[in-house]
Amino acid sequence: MSIRISAPDTASRDEIIELKALIQHPMETGYRRNNRGEIIERDIITTFECTYDGDTVFQARFHPGIAANPFLTFYTRATRSGTLEFRWTDQNGQSWSETHSLSVE
Amino acid sequence: MEMMKQDKFNFMLDRRRLLTLGTAGLVCAAFPMSTSAEAADADKAIRDLFGDGELNEGRVTVDLPPIAENGNSVAIKVTVDSPMTQKNHVRRIAIISPRNPLAEVAEFQLGPRAGKAEVATRIRMAGTQTIRAVAEMSDGSLWLGKASTVVTLAACIIG
Numbered sequence: 627m628s629i630r631i632s633a634p635d636t637a638s639r640d641e642i643i644e645l646k647a648l649i650q651h652p653m654e655t656g657y658r659r660n661n662r663g664e665i666i667e668r669d670i671i672t673t674f675e676c677t678y679d680g681d682t683v684f685q686a687r688f689h690p691g692i693a694a695n696p697f698l699t700f701y702t703r704a705t706r707s708g709t710l711e712f713r714w715t716d717q718n719g720q721s722w723s724e725t726h727s728l729s730v731e
Numbered sequence: 732m733e734m735m736k737q738d739k740f741n742f743m744l745d746r747r748r749l750l751t752l753g754t755a756g757l758v759c760a761a762f763p764m765s766t767s768a769e770a771a772d773a774d775k776a777i778r779d780l781f782g783d784g785e786l787n788e789g790r791v792t793v794d795l796p797p798i799a800e801n802g803n804s805v806a807i808k809v810t811v812d813s814p815m816t817q818k819n820h821v822r823r824i825a826i827i828s829p830r831n832p833l834a835e836v837a838e839f840q841l842g843p844r845a846g847k848a849e850v851a852t853r854i855r856m857a858g859t860q861t862i863r864a865v866a867e868m869s870d871g872s873l874w875l876g877k878a879s880t881v882v883t884l885a886a887c888i889i890g
Contacts, residue, residue, distance in 0.1 A: 642846035642847050643846075655832070655855070657832050678844070681844070682840075683842065683844045683845060684839070684840070684841060684845060685839065685840040686837060686838065686839050686840075686850075686852075687837065687838040687839075688837055689833050689835045689836055689837060690831075690832070690833055690855070691826075691828055691831045691833060691835070691836035691837070691854050691855050692836065692837055692852065692853070692854060692855070693803060693804035693805070693852075693853040693854055693855050694803070694804070696852065696853070697851075697852055697853050698850070698851070698852050699808075699849075699850065699851035699852070700839070700841075700845065700849070700850050700851075701845055701846050701847040701849060702844055702845055702846055703844055703845070703846035705844075
């Protein structure tokens with residue numbers, strides 16, 4: 627599963643930083659039919675969570691109305707040097723994650 | 732000669748594009764509108780998510796392109812006017828569609844640590860519609876913002 631994160635490596639204390647997170651996923655809606663007329667089963671990522679040194683700073687819940695390869699831009703306040711973890715979980719409980727180290731001066 | 736080649740190439744491209752459009756149209760037609768949500772479904776989705784509190788207009792700005800060629804992926808940005816402090820911040824934001832098969836599109840949980848009440852993502856739009864975004868503040872108040880997009884290649888519920 628390909629994941630792309632855009633986040634600064636360094637920030638000053640209390641600075642509001644922009645975080646971008648993208649994961650490659652079809653986000654199959656469950657409303658489409660294949661060429662034999664059968665419904666293509668739903669296969670979507672349902673939750674996303676970003677933690678900062680273990681504290682949750684942002685969460686998202688996705689429905690089929692989110693486009694394929696879900697992309698998010700959100701913000702957090704840089705409090706101290708630490709690890710940002712980005713985690714996606716699909717409807718079956720399978721999850722994928724990526725971390726990013728942030729150094730705060 | 733070079734010119735002719737160019738023209739032929741353009742023609743083929745157009746032809747292919749037309750074919751694609753035509754196919755998409757047929758597939759769309761195969762799905763009756765009854766499968767899509769309506770304004771009443773959007774209202775219900777908001778109530779299910781946020782309860783029966785008063786829904787105030789304002790403080791929420793929804794940015795969408797005025798026209799989207801492809802409804803399968805439309806960039807949306809929701810900004811809420813909030814200082815995002817411990818005492819006064821946005822708790823939740825939901826994106827609601829009155830025309831997609833499912834009214835709920837996404838929900839976001841923020842907090843004072845977000846620093847800024849702004850979220851952007853990409854959504855599917857099953858046709859021209861007015862997307863709503865609702866924000867729940869830390870004092871429990873609910874705020875509503877809207878924006879419309881004309882979807883030229885009706886994304887229908889395909890793809």
